[in-house]
Amino acid sequence: MDFKQIQELVKMVNKSNISELSIEQDKFKITIKQKDNEPPVYTVPAVAPVYQPAPQAAPAAPAPQAAPAAEAKPAEAKADNLVTIKSPMIGTFYRSPGPDKPSFVNVGDEVAPGKVVCIIEAMKLFNEIESEVSGKIVKVLVDDASPVEYDQPLFLVEP
Structure with missing residues (x-):
């Protein structure tokens, strides 16, 4: 059969x-x-953990609005010229090719199109992620060996 x-x-x-x-x-x-009056049971294959940010506690006292707003404007103006390198897939983010190897890029490093910036492991395959922009790495937005989602920002680059 x-x-x-x-x-x-x-x-x-x-x-x-x-x-x-x-x-x-x-x-x-x-x-x-056939079971009577019981809903069907479906099994779902195991998948990679999904990144869920921890809920943030509300501040105990309201913060003064004038100082943070003044500080935020220069940061926003500076962030406007930054380019984001995003994850092209779901998987686990690694900054280096191995545990005892140096990181592909660090803050302050220059990158060019085609330079490998990290590895994302998806279903036991290690995918090298290359930069599509030229510039200097300003910030690494993901911790090493952390799960990442599709289109999640990984690096900020100053062109």
Whole structure:
């Protein structure tokens, strides 16, 4: 009996009032049971953990608004000219090719298009992520060996 025939049997049992069906052919035996009034149970294959930022506690006292707003404006103006290198896939982010090896790039390093900046492991495959821009690494946004999502910012580069 092939898989398609088994699928057809399951469909027929589901549509009928039959609670159990057993079939034996030579060395092959199959039993299909239908449970009453219970929702179907589905199994989902294991996947890589999804990054969920921890909830942040509310500040105890309200902060004065004038000082942070004044400080934020120069930072925003400076951040406007930065380019973000984003993750092209879901996986685990690694800054170096191995635990005892130096990082591909550090803050202050110059990058050019085609230079490897990190590795993302997805399903036991190690994918080298290359820079698409020229400039200087200003900030590394992800910790080593952390899970990353598709399109998650990894590095900030000053062109």
